[in-house]
Amino acid sequence: MSSGTGLKGVVLDESRICLIDGDAGKLVYRGYNIHDLAQHASFEEVAYLLLYGKLPKRDELRAFEGALKSARHIPESVIEIMERVKAAHPMDILRTAVSAAVALDENSHEATVEVGLPAGIKLISQVATIVATMHRQRLGLDPVAPRDDLSHAANFLYMMFGKEPSREDAKIIDLDLVLHAEHSSNASTFAARVAAGTAADLGSAIVAAIATLKGPLHGGAAEAVQKTVEEIGDPDKAVEYIREKIEAGEKVMGFGHRVYKTDDPRALELRGVARDLGHKMGNDRWFQVLQQIEKAMEPYRAKGIYPNVDFYAGAVYSLLGIPDEQFIPMFAVGRMPGWIANVLEQYEDNVLIRPLLEYTGPRHLKYVPIDDR
Numbered sequence: 001m002s003s004g005t006g007l008k009g010v011v012l013d014e015s016r017i018c019l020i021d022g023d024a025g026k027l028v029y030r031g032y033n034i035h036d037l038a039q040h041a042s043f044e045e046v047a048y049l050l051l052y053g054k055l056p057k058r059d060e061l062r063a064f065e066g067a068l069k070s071a072r073h074i075p076e077s078v079i080e081i082m083e084r085v086k087a088a089h090p091m092d093i094l095r096t097a098v099s100a101a102v103a104l105d106e107n108s109h110e111a112t113v114e115v116g117l118p119a120g121i122k123l124i125s126q127v128a129t130i131v132a133t134m135h136r137q138r139l140g141l142d143p144v145a146p147r148d149d150l151s152h153a154a155n156f157l158y159m160m161f162g163k164e165p166s167r168e169d170a171k172i173i174d175l176d177l178v179l180h181a182e183h184s185s186n187a188s189t190f191a192a193r194v195a196a197g198t199a200a201d202l203g204s205a206i207v208a209a210i211a212t213l214k215g216p217l218h219g220g221a222a223e224a225v226q227k228t229v230e231e232i233g234d235p236d237k238a239v240e241y242i243r244e245k246i247e248a249g250e251k252v253m254g255f256g257h258r259v260y261k262t263d264d265p266r267a268l269e270l271r272g273v274a275r276d277l278g279h280k281m282g283n284d285r286w287f288q289v290l291q292q293i294e295k296a297m298e299p300y301r302a303k304g305i306y307p308n309v310d311f312y313a314g315a316v317y318s319l320l321g322i323p324d325e326q327f328i329p330m331f332a333v334g335r336m337p338g339w340i341a342n343v344l345e346q347y348e349d350n351v352l353i354r355p356l357l358e359y360t361g362p363r364h365l366k367y368v369p370i371d372d373r
């Protein structure tokens with residue numbers, strides 16, 4: 001059977017949300033270059049930009065931040081459901097919790113921009129609370145109630161660890177969320193748009209996106225990279241390790257991208273963060289291992305294989321004390337505005353997304369009674 005094309009290069013529709021130029025290594029949200037946003041904008045500003053199509057004025061940002069803050073609590077019944085499934089894969093817990101939260105939210109079930117936008121804003125906050133709650137439940141700790149005097153990133157770290165983070169740590173997570181906020185028709189966003197295209201409600205579309213993000217070829221790479229880094233341990237062993245992996249025909253996690261055939265601009269942003277944070281924490285080794293892996297992968301640049309966003313993200317999360325298993329949920333926390341913006345854009349001018357499969361199986365078989373097979 002053919003391995004298929006994975007819809008490579010197929011243009012699905014028009015969009016005004018995100019531009020990726022894979023040959024130039026350029027990422028643009030609503031007209032603004034990612035490097036510009038990474039340097040200047042908060043996650044809240046970027047979320048507003050993605051949802052409303054323009055940067056907020058001061059009072060608009062204040063109102064938006066207020067709406068996010070007031071939606072940070074999750075219902076007790078969702079916390080109870082999460083407690084029951086806390087031993088499952090974190091993405092299964094996240095998917096289950098979001099599904100429960102939207103099922104309980106009677107005002108969110110209509111597939112329109114008017115209903116989807118406020119429901120989406122609420123979910124941006126709730127997903128952060130769900131991820132932090134899950135982390136604590138898995139450690140046997142009580143969830144930490146959200147605070148409404150902290151930014152999205154700072155409150156997230158506060159709910160994870162039960163203490164107010166330093167400004168520097170909150171800034172790093174804020175940047176990480178900005179870098180993950182949107183990425184055009186990647187697999188999870190495509191799944192969300194397919195669900196929205198059936199006129200399913202926003203919550204259902206987000207659940208589809210979360211389910212799709214779970215896979216190691218999409219959201220799971222950062223976790224795999226960090227495992228690799230810890231397994232290699234010694235920077236001097238990295239080149240040999242990678243050579244063996246490639247010779248065994250395995251893919252090196254954190255490398256390659258369907259669209260970028262040069263440096264992923266998000267990886268460029270995180271590289272310096274991983275280096276500086278490692279240095280500050282007295283752990284230069286992980287960054288050195290990552291550098292050696294990059295060096296070992298240099299020959300494959302000619303094939304367009306460069307580090308992607310997940311390559312440095314794992315080291316950054318680990319240095320901040322976020323365990324491997326929470327890396328994919330972290331990705332979801334960041335991607336929420338992008339998923340929601342895409343669902344809302346789909347609603348604006350909806351058409352059912354329904355491609356064809358070329359049938360290559362047998363035809364004209366005759367039914368055989370069970371005892372004669």
Ligand code: ACO
Binds near residue numbers: 219251253254259309
């Ligand atoms: N390591 C080694 N070789 C690679 C890698 C890699 N990470 N990625 C691609 N290649 C090779 C392929 O083997 C293929 O070689 P061939 O032409 O000799 O057969 C060639 O590069 C083209 O690769 P494809 O698999 O066709 O690229 P595709 O666009 O289908 O895949 C993908 C992209 C899935 C991301 C792939 O690069 C991969 O599996 N990477 C590792 C997982 C990963 O890091 N995922 C995160 C992606 S970013 C994100 O979702 C946030």
